[in-house]
Amino acid sequence: MADFSEGEAIDGVRMTWNVWPGSKTEAAKCVIPTAIVYEPLHVPPNSIVLPYSPLRCKSCRSILNPYCMLDFTGKIWGCPFCFHRNYFPESYSAVSETNLPPELHPQCTTVEYAPSNTPTSPPTFIFVIDTCVLEEELKFLKSALIQAIGLLPSQVLVGLITFGTLVHVHELGFSEIPKSYVFKGSKDVTKEEIIDSLGLVDGISKGLKPSGVIAGVHDGVPEKNIRRFLLPVSDCEFSFNAVLDELQGDPWHEYAHKRATRCTGVALKAAAGLLGACVPGSGGRILAFLGGPCTEGPGMVVGKDFSESLRSHKDLDKGAAPYYQQAVAFYETLSRQLVTQGHVLDIFACSLDQVGIAEIRVAVERTAGIIVMAESFNDPVFKGSVTQFFGSGESGLGLSFNGIFEMNCSKDLKVQGIIGPCTSSHKKGSCSSDVVIGQGNSTAWKLVGLDKNTTVSLFFEVVADEVADDLPPQVQQFYFQFVTYYQHSRGVMRMHVTTIARPWVIDAHNTEVLISGFDQETSAVVMARLASFKMETEEDFDATRWLDRALINFCTRFGSYEKNDPSSFSLATNLAIFPQFIFNLRRSQFVQVFNSSPDETAYHRILLNKETILNSVLMIQPSLISYSFSSPPEPALLDVTAIATDRILLLDTFFFIVIFHGMSIVQWRKEGYQNHPEHQVFAQLLRAPQNDAAGLMKERFPVPRLVICDQHSSQARFLLAKLNPSVTHKSESGATRGDIIFTDDVSFEAFMEHLHKLAVRS
Structure with missing residues (x-):
């Protein structure tokens, strides 16, 4: 992943697989969809805004980019998408190897165009x-x-x-x-x-x-x-x-x-x-x-009489929600x-x-x-x-308006659709797939509202039977171009263009190359968005069973093991955390809707489909920071064993932030030790998570709810619900320093043990 991490900072692009299988058959064996999560308004570190209109291919309408093949003698550029040869206009007459326009520089895979003649109007x-x-x-x-x-x-x-x-x-x-x-x-x-x-x-x-x-x-x-x-x-x-x-x-x-x-x-x-x-x-x-x-009137969701309760998930499943x-x-x-x-x-x-x-x-x-x-x-x-x-x-959020999002890709790929905050324009092109996921049957979508955190998930299918290994280097890789035309917050119209390239896996038996390009975080987010979408559009869809089957097939395909020997199972470093993401996704509010209202579920899924990868991963698998006298703040396992009487824990789930005090901390605080000059270290320990939480809340939108609680208090449930129940009331030996969770849920250890058995069986 080190080879592709710079691309995310520059282009705002993350893929489930950064190296794609070269045939339709091999792509189906990958289990995890070939998908891209893209930020249409991502600003590169050294962003440039070009004060003129872009140069387009006369055949496929793609925009001039660093991957174009150039003939400086004939003043010709070749489109990497359709291979059409285009002549440079008179304004590009001075182009040469030593005098490249900004959009052809290798590091300028993302640029913005702001033609000066565009009309301006305030929002x-x-x-x-x-x-x-x-x-x-x-x-x-x-x-x-x-x-x-x-x-x-x-x-x-x-x-x-x-x-x-x-x-x-x-x-x-x-x-x-x-x-x-x-x-x-x-x-x-x-x-x-x-x-x-x-x-x-x-x-x-x-x-x-x-x-x-x-x-x-x-x-x-x-x-x-x-x-x-x-x-x-x-x-x-x-x-x-x-x-x-x-x-x-x-x-x-x-x-x-x-x-x-x-x-x-x-x-x-x-x-x-x-x-x-x-x-x-x-x-x-x-x-x-x-x-x-x-x-009252259209859009009515409940009657006026309090005897008529608001609809629940059970009412929606049974068709008992009349409005x-x-x-x-x-x-x-x-x-x-x-x-x-x-x-x-x-x-x-x-x-x-x-x-x-x-x-x-x-x-x-x-x-x-x-x-x-x-x-x-x-x-x-x-x-x-x-x-x-x-x-x-x-x-601020950097609000922008009235966007149109278009994409183009290599001829061996077709786009199935988008899951995210958009509407299909039903502009079906040559790279539109007949298989539809989300908003499909189009190569253009309306992004009416945009901000700096907006992302869309694009799903693709590989349509090639195979990629020949004797092709030139520029053909042994595939290309994407994303174009977002939008009204900037200042009122002017701009065009945001991102062009990226990735290599094919030529040898179908070389899974090591495929594994080297696997992105665990992006794959977890894509699976979460796809599971949520299926839960809303497919009747009787069992998300937990679907995720389990996908994970078992994934481990069988890419794990290293001897048949029928669970103890021999192992995953490469690039894959090792993915089962943990799926375990937490199965327990999350996106899959388990029990004890949640339809409004809460809709709210959570809207934000899951819209936010960046970092924020979406937090929703699936929260972060946990431990504060203690013995060490500086450090990440802790999302496990009940992280609880200790002399620790403070900071849990960040994106939707809420929990500051949890162990019992010893609570007793010392009630005694007022933090007010004594000789116990200033304890006062600093109490302030540290408060300051960190304030920093998180300042940069987060929507602002998360802050929950400050003590061990064994009622609000401690906000933390306990997110922890792995490795120690429960059924465990043979209780927790010595920490806590136990009263639950019948399976622990991550038991989950992995069962996964290994199913993955290695003949």
Whole structure:
């Protein structure tokens, strides 16, 4: 892997196999899919932005890159994808071996193009606020939004919609008195009805033909009418804050024994219609702040009566969730509208109960939106995430908009599809496979929203019967090119281009070369994403059994052993940790949905499919750091034996961070030793994990929940649930210094013992 690690830092690309088998038959024997996880906005250490348009192949439309074959005498470049010979234009007349343009330098496999003639337009944010919350909660939310508006650049356009029993679209351009347009929450509204009700199109422009989705052009809506509802922050910050100050809870909720009448679906539809009429094709986001489930109109997930409980996983499996299918269909329709317009749906859900994320998920994922879940609008998870969302520079997310992702590959490969935050453009090309995984049947996808952590998982199949060993070197390797055209946060359009090459395995019997290119972390993440996808799309799919079969076949294929002798089994260094990843994946919240709500499961899977490899691995197999007097902070095994009375443990699961104190530490802390000058070492020991946790929370989005607990306390379950149960209540000898776990789950040792037996059997 040392040969490929630099490629990740430069290109943001990681593969399950960095050396691919040269035939379809051998690829099938690899068990783990031939897949790529790519970061479309990855910034190389020495990134360059070229102020001109890229040079494309006239045959396959691929872009000039360092792997092209060059003829400096004839001023010709050969495309590595289709082998078509192209002439350099007049602007490249000075190209030579000593005068290469930046995109041909070997280290510039990732470049960005920013032509100066591209139109610029500021992004738009529409705030959709749920008023069916407690007065105290609404106060916390308003405080956070006032702070958020202050963080936005002055040129950004903002709009405001509030909803409860009714939907109010506020006219920010009329600052004399508060003014809003009201929509009935029980009735679905179309984009045309929204345009007509808001008076966006006057008599002169009603006859104009809609212009379509083109950046900066409006569907017959005059600029003066747009500026009634969408204004730059610099022009409407006072009126926006004034509306928030006067905002009160929904006045129509009368019954304490019933749920509030909340028309979330109509509010989101109104926001989508307003964006589609005013700024089609230009970067825009709908920021929905939800405090409970939709109980009225389209998108409804539960009735108003508390006797009717919210759907569970068991209800969904049995088909006993009466509103689920209709709600999902509504949000699928909404997602298609948003994708066509080029706009994103972001959800900030703050409630002790479910709010309907399982239904809304399709609209969030298809538009590549962001989701945050917390228990209250006063929760540090919510407040910290809002600050990061609207922050700029290193503290922000680097939000980008309206992206189109295209890919090209060598003719011996075909793309099966993508699992991730995108929508297929159904642009089927020569490298599209008939086998579909995720969003397939295309070589182009819409990435409506992008940030610096966004990743997509691409699945490929090898279609060649074999790769001849007498071919020239440039043909004994295969190529990929990923092109992302997007609207930068500054408003300008950019093109991000990454071109990579990898070698074929010519000798089918040489598994050592194949093993040398295996990436354990990427393979674990790809298997997790694929298992989650299958659980949602295939009925009666048993993820645990599927993972077990895959791992057994993988160990049988690549392990070193003598038949029927489990003690002789071993794996190469490049493969040794992979069974441990699968063991933890089987126990994770992505596979085991017991004791999780559908909203929690949807939330976890959205982030798994979107985040970087490092963050996704944390979700599957958390990191554990041990703090003690005898040594500096050091990694510890994710095992119950890591618990000791004189240790502090820091567990990072991405979703939450746990600081766990052993019993001796707890007793010393209660005695107040940390306050005595002679025990400053103990005070430093207590502060160290707190400081490290604060550092992790500062750079993480969404901000993780912080759990500080003591050994044998109720919240210690957050740590114990993630540890390998090597010592349980059934063990012959209990833990001497640590703890035991009361569980019937199998330990990692027993899991590996059974795996060895099955892998080596005849």
